[in-house]
Amino acid sequence: MxxxxxxxxxxxxxxxxxxxxxxxxxxxxxxxxxxxxxxxxxxxxxxxxxxxxxxxxxxxxxxxxxxxxxxxxxxxxxxxxxxxxxxxxxxxxxxxxxxxxxxxxxxxxxxxxxxxxxxxxxxxxxxxxxxxxxxxxxxxxxxxxxxxxxxxxxxxxxxxxxxxxxxxxxxxxxxxxxxxxxxxxxxxxxxxxxxxxxxxxxxxxxxxxxxxxxxxxxxxxxxxxxxxxxxxxxxxxxxxxxxxxxxxxxxxxxxxxxxxxxxxxxxxxxxxxxxxxxxxxxxxxxxxxxxxxxxxxxxxxxxxxxxxxxxxxxAGDPTTPPPTDPPTTPPPSGSSQLYLRTGGGAGDAAGSAATVSLASAGGANYDGTPHNPQVFTSSGITRRYNGGSTQFDLFVDAGTTVANGQQVRVSYDRTGDGSWDRTETYHYFATDPVAGWEHYTQAKGLKSSTGALGDLTNGKVRIEVWNAIGGGSSTVGVGNQSVVRIPFD
CATH class of the missing domain: 2.60.120.200 (Jelly Rolls)
Incomplete structure (x- = not known):
């Protein structure tokens, strides 16, 4: 198929x-x-x-x-x-x-x-x-x-x-x-x-x-x-x-x-x-x-x-241990597909399509450093890490502005204690000067990362999106559009 x-x-x-x-x-x-x-x-x-x-x-x-x-x-x-x-x-x-x-x-x-x-x-x-x-x-x-x-x-x-x-x-x-x-x-x-x-x-x-x-x-x-x-x-x-x-x-x-x-x-x-x-x-x-x-x-x-x-x-068989009674870990909670929402939340797809604006970089270079970002957060996530990697598909548009580039950073607080155990910053996506959505995905590749992924227990995921370069504002699709898929069962 x-x-x-x-x-x-x-x-x-x-x-x-x-x-x-x-x-x-x-x-x-x-x-x-x-x-x-x-x-x-x-x-x-x-x-x-x-x-x-x-x-x-x-x-x-x-x-x-x-x-x-x-x-x-x-x-x-x-x-x-x-x-x-x-x-x-x-x-x-x-x-x-x-x-x-x-x-x-x-x-x-x-x-x-x-x-x-x-x-x-x-x-x-x-x-x-x-x-x-x-x-x-x-x-x-x-x-x-x-x-x-x-x-x-x-x-x-x-x-x-x-x-x-x-x-x-x-x-x-x-x-x-x-x-x-x-x-x-x-x-x-x-x-x-x-x-x-x-x-x-x-x-x-x-x-x-x-x-x-x-x-x-x-x-x-x-x-x-x-x-x-x-x-x-x-x-x-x-x-x-x-x-x-x-x-x-x-x-x-x-x-x-x-x-x-x-x-x-x-x-x-x-x-x-x-x-x-x-x-x-x-x-x-x-x-x-x-x-x-x-x-x-x-x-x-x-x-x-x-x-x-x-x-x-x-060889190398990742044998699943037999279940215990009672379970040693709580049942899963929170979504593993985090749709960006207006108001700074992230979770299951919410309603119809909407947009949020990204502030202009003002001609400066903020590659790798969030500048006036839109921040989306999902909390209370309890899920098992499945060995995969972060994936995302962000709807972005810079209209007719020339030389704009949007960037995303995804951070994981595995226990919800306020410390970020894993932070991933991806290479920015240079949008074209033509009005209409473009798709910014993890295919751009990691620019940098710190820490390690692991199981989430009442954990938190933060998604920051900003204009890394350029002299104009940009738009991000939210609601049922831009999504970050975290690698957790």
């Missing part, structure tokens, strides 16, 4: 897959049967999981997941980079627990022909194979139970993107993408795909990626739950990526299939975040069946997700 590509599929695959799709039939969706737990996996250490045991029509846990909205990331490629047409929402009709142990993602069409659906991604973005060990990402999923003409345009996916994509949105595919399960048009087949390198072409043959597909074992992919698994193995030489359905290996890519630089760009970063979604239309479904969806496409057939879990094993 790529984010910035037009997927192409070899002609023979198109012909065969289309024949299978058009030979299908419309099936009736059942509630699905959940296991009731995440299965034990001897020899592996469970690092994270969600069994989706929430009450009917409740949203997935905000501590574990963030919900993607609309037709694109702010500042990212339109229609999520793939040409898909649905609007992602947080409406329980599109995205919610079903009360039977599953997450339910349901594409819907309104009377005007507009489609909506759901897409979520893990808060954590540091899922990575330990040095000398193996990462395992697994989900038990029933694809939307619809086939044939009624399924044209359905595009369910279970996948992972490299952490550097957050806040940048234009560095795909170099940061890596693992499509653990993709399916289109109700075909009885699962696709496993690797995206990497450059687009178009490159060692991963973009925009198609390095792919393989097969029919689901036993019952069809649409009519039953199946287990989809991805492994990243750093215990072998060369390293290897592997894809499984119901424990059966159907795709693998070895490190020596590409140049060392491409492999390093894909693997030598903080890790990956996991996504679940059902798209409608777009390049991949269209490649197999022409323009989709069609008037015959039937809405309302959900993808059901019983669980998603991440394990590791082998």
């Amino acid at each position: 790529s984010t910035s590509r037009i997927k192409r599929t070899p002609f023979l695959t198109i012909v065969v897959a289309l024949a299978v799709a058009l030979a299908g039939f419309i099936a009736v969706t059942g509630a699905g049967s959940a296991r009731g737990d995440v299965p034990p996996t001897p020899g592996w250490s469970l690092q994270w999981s969600d069994d989706f045991n929430g009450a009917n029509r409740t949203l997935p846990s905000s501590a574990d997941w963030q919900i993607d909205l609309g037709h694109a990331y702010p500042g990212g490629p339109g229609n999520w980079g793939t040409g898909e047409i649905q609007n992602f929402t947080n409406n329980p009709d599109n995205l919610s627990h079903d009360g039977n142990g599953n997450l339910r993602i349901t594409p819907l069409r309104d009377g005007a022909g507009n489609w909506t659906s759901g897409r979520i991604e893990t808060q954590r973005a540091n899922f990575k194979a330990p040095a000398g060990g193996t990462l395992r990402i697994e989900g038990r999923i029933q694809m939307p139970n619809v086939t044939g003409q009624a399924a044209l345009g359905y595009w369910p996916a279970f996948w992972a993107l490299g952490a550097p994509y957050r806040g940048n949105f234009w560095n795909w595919p170099s940061i890596g993408e693992f499509d653990i399960m993709e399916n289109v048009n109700g075909i009885n087949s699962v696709w496993g795909v690797l995206h990497c390198g450059v687009n178009p072409g490159g060692p991963c043959n973009e925009t198609s990626g390095i792919a393989n597909n097969r029919a689901c074992p036993g019952a069809s992919c649409q009519s039953a739950f199946h287990t989809y698994r991805f492994e990243w193995d750093r215990s072998t030489s060369p390293n290897e990526l592997r894809w499984y359905v119901d424990g059966q290996l159907f795709h693998s890519v070895a490190e020596n299939r590409m140049d060392a630089g491409t492999w390093a760009n894909m693997t030598n970063h903080a890790g990956y975040f996991i996504l679940l979604n059902v798209a409608i239309g777009g390049a991949f479904p269209d490649a197999l069946a022409g323009k989709t969806p069609t008037p015959a496409t039937v809405p309302g057939r959900p993808m059901l997700v019983d669980y998603v879990a991440v394990w590791t094993k082998g």
Whole structure:
């Protein structure tokens, strides 16, 4: 489920897959049967999981997941980079627990022909194979139970993107993408795909990626739950990526299939975040069946997700200690997505878009030193550090002013005692002299940092934004616009 590509599929695959799709039939969706737990996996250490045991029509846990909205990331490629047409929402009709142990993602069409659906991604973005060990990402999923003409345009996916994509949105595919399960048009087949390198072409043959597909074992992919698994193995030489359905290996890519630089760009970063979604239309479904969806496409057939879990094993395995009773740490509190707000606060997205002004630098140079900053603070945060790094996406505009540059500093008080245990100052962002929002992200890089990140216990995060250079004022978008994502579960 790529984010910035037009997927192409070899002609023979198109012909065969289309024949299978058009030979299908419309099936009736059942509630699905959940296991009731995440299965034990001897020899592996469970690092994270969600069994989706929430009450009917409740949203997935905000501590574990963030919900993607609309037709694109702010500042990212339109229609999520793939040409898909649905609007992602947080409406329980599109995205919610079903009360039977599953997450339910349901594409819907309104009377005007507009489609909506759901897409979520893990808060954590540091899922990575330990040095000398193996990462395992697994989900038990029933694809939307619809086939044939009624399924044209359905595009369910279970996948992972490299952490550097957050806040940048234009560095795909170099940061890596693992499509653990993709399916289109109700075909009885699962696709496993690797995206990497450059687009178009490159060692991963973009925009198609390095792919393989097969029919689901036993019952069809649409009519039953199946287990989809991805492994990243750093215990072998060369390293290897592997894809499984119901424990059966159907795709693998070895490190020596590409140049060392491409492999390093894909693997030598903080890790990956996991996504679940059902798209409608777009390049991949269209490649197999022409323009989709069609008037015959039937809405309302959900993808059901019983669980998603991440394990590791082998050298350097960051084994999660067993839970204690009672817990030794308090439950999480405070948001890990800090939207800047008017009035100097930061937290969950608040209301509609608004703006605040940054005072002019007056022609002086305040690079690295806050000068008349706008300050945003979030307090009372208790969360576990997940090993990642600070990410942000600030909406900034200097209008037609020439040579202005905005700068951000993020500080962490881990215990709320008034001392800043970690301070990060990022290189300033030189805005263009054209009116309109630009996106200032962590991709500009750290200018300096002090201290260390660690768990927050009733902690505080402070975000300072100012004009580092230039002779005019600037504007920052707040409310539901500029956001700082802190690396805490």
